[in-house]
Amino acid sequence: MKRSPTLEVHPMLREIKGETAFTFLALARKLMREGRRVISFGIGQPDYVTPHHIREEAKRALDEGFTGYTETSGIPELREAIASYLKGRFGADVDPEEIIVTTGAKTAIFIAIASYVRPGDEVIVVDPSYYAYAQVVKIFGGTPVYVPMAFEPGYGFKLDIESIEKAVTSRTRMVVINNPNNPTGSVLSPEELEGLYDIIVRNNLILVSDEIYDNFVYQGVRFKSVLELEDWRDHVLYINGFSKTFSMTGWRLGYLVARRDVIPSILDLAVTVYSCAPSIAQRAGVAALKGDWGPVREMVSEFERRARVLYNILSESEYIEAYMPQGAFYMFPRVSKFLRRVGMSIEDLVYYLLYEHGVLVIPGTSFSELMGGDHVRISFATKMENVVEGSRIIVEALRLKAG
Ligand SMILES: Cc1ncc(COP(=O)(O)O)c(C=O)c1O
Known part of the structure; x- marks a missing residue:
């Protein structure tokens, strides 16, 4: 018809x-x-x-009738718990006011890219990586520029710093990395991360780092977060979430970290997209971070x-x-x-x-x-x-x- x-x-x-x-x-x-x-x-x-004590806390929140909207940035207890996790894990001095709680890391990816990419901008996306980054770039009129990781038989994938440097043009706005990486399971070495950051700083770029797999690291590999980099506040948008670490994929809980002065504008976007993350999931998130690991x-x-x-x-x-x-x-x-x-x-x-x-x-x-x-x-x-x-x-x- x-x-x-x-x-x-x-x-x-x-x-x-x-x-x-x-x-x-x-x-x-x-x-x-x-x-x-x-x-x-x-x-x-x-x-x-999801571990039992996290589910129990969600039940308590429900029984207490904690069922309304919350602050868009997330309940203060959760932002404090996230800040203290980041301090304990990476020594990073993140203020709770620099955190926006989101409906999963996916929404953090969306608001991070939406807040910065303008039509005509190029965004370097490491290839292979999670499919969502390039899609959001395209939604906002940007062009994803794929830079391949090098495959080394027997070792896996390595970030090719030189190729990234070569891909930078006057239109490049941002580089997106996922570390540890889906789908390769590779972890950037501290040297690779520092080499990449050097390119970011020299070219005045934004580095979006999705570190949702940060607790899944094997063989005693040293995982370095972008929050350990000097002056990260000038260049970094950091993304993490609860889906993988605490088996909480269905709860829809993640977060974005950015410098304090840009938070109000990003919050205007966030409130327009999702109002707040689920109230009950946020209480569960506090129990996840502060409870038994x-x-x-x-x-x-x-x-x-x-x-x-x-x-x-x-x-x-x-x-x-x-x-x-x-x-x-x-x-x-x-x-x-x-x-x-x-x-x-x-x-x-x-x-x-x-x-x-x-x-x-x-x-x-x-x-x-x-x-x-x-x-x-x-x-x-x-x-x-x-x-x-x-x-x-x-x-x-x-x-x-x-x-
Ligand atoms: C790299 C990466 N980022 C983000 C997500 C989405 O996470 P969330 O469930 O927190 O939205 C996934 C899920 O597969 C992922 O692999």
Whole structure:
């Protein structure tokens, strides 16, 4: 039937893409509803429920009737708890007045980029990285400029500082990094971060750093936050959240840190977009930061064991260039040898593994404009039995096909 064009959406919406990882998760869910068993390496959230004491605090808040709007910037107890976490963890002197609590890190990404990117601005986005940054840049008329990380077989991904420097033009406004990185599991070394910051300072750029995986760091790797950099207040917008560390993806709680004098303007945007983060989630967030971190530590140790097992098993395949992730809960191995040998695309491989072998991985194209066709993302946020069985199936499935 012919429809009136009245509701045709803004052409800009055709330029942006959604979270395609969700599309593949939906395919796996459909198979499971049809009775098929699927081992999913697709999900971007911990397979743990929110620790008990955090849920208890939310119940208390509910029973007390703490159900109204709060300050847009977040309840003072939560901003104080965040400031004291940042002080304890990184020695950073962040004032509670420099924090805006958001409905998840995703909203922090949105308001950070929206507050600074003007039409025609270029924003350097490290590739691969979380899909959302480039989309928000496009929404505000900016151009994402993708700079590839270097893939080193056996090691993983490294930030290519020289390529970043070369990508800077007179139109560059901002650089966005995700550290530890989704989907590569790489962690910037202190030297890489300092090298990048030097470029930021010399070129008067803004550095947006999404550090939502900051507690998922393995192999004794030293994680340096941008809040440890000298004069971060002149250049940095810092993003973090509760979704991953405390298994609170459904609670919608994150935060943005920026210098005090820019906060009122960003708050005008924030109040217009979401009024405030959920009141009950904010109370739970205080309990998360101030309560027992034992469950977080246990989860992270378990994730490190899974990463090791995944790495060991995938390394048995001559077609998978696996490496031990340093952080987050993903590996982004290169599988191009296999694809070339059998003449498949990365999507063909994902469908082959899902429909013929019952294992879900996400095609690299969901995270990378430049190298997505050669990699898959494997999330090890699933129990150890699944990691062992699923990775063995992958190795065997590739062998069966390629001989
Ligand atoms: C790098 C990164 N940033 C932000 C988010 C979104 O986090 P939130 O649930 O706090 O909105 C994700 C979720 O996958 C992520 O991987």
